[in-house]
Amino acid sequence: MLLEVYVYSKILILRFPKTEVQKPVVYHLTKDFDLVFNILNAAILPRKEGVMALELSGTKKNFKDGVKFLKAQGVHVKNASQEIKRDHNKCTDCGACTAVCPTGALAVQRPEMKVIFDREKCSVCELCVPACPPRAMEIRPADRALFE
Ligand code: SF4
Ligand code: SF4
Known part of the structure; x- marks a missing residue:
């Protein structure tokens, strides 16, 4: 059943500008876009930027809307492996x-x-x-x- 709902899954690298590091941006991926996330690694860089590796799963449409939301918050989004x-x-x-x-x-x-x-x-x-x-x-x- 889970496979039917969460058909799309990617490991992403998110880079947060220092103004966004303290905000619950990732929480909104679940709350507003019905995406499931699993944080694999997270760190604050010397320039106070945040970097996070997370696995994100959901429908293709929700994934697309979630990525759009992240970009609108100034978050730099990259696929980890490709x-x-x-x-x-x-x-x-x-x-x-x-x-x-x-x-x-x-x-x-x-x-x-x-x-x-x-x-x-x-x-x-x-x-x-x-x-x-x-x-x-x-x-x-x-x-x-x-x-x-
Ligand atoms: S990459 Fe070029 S050919 Fe392919 S859909 Fe975009 S515009 Fe069309
Ligand atoms: S260009 Fe990049 S962000 Fe745009 S649809 Fe293709 S893979 Fe996705």
């Missing part, structure tokens, strides 16, 4: 991926109507991968260590 890469040779600038991207990492640039991909904004939620008709969005292992 990165997203765009194959420019395959991309046709159709814009389909921009409709599903919760962080604004994929956006239409006007007036050229080119689809730009800002990797810094990408949370590696992978929602764009199946949404892309020519499969231009690819998942690859991340090369950055956690809590380095």
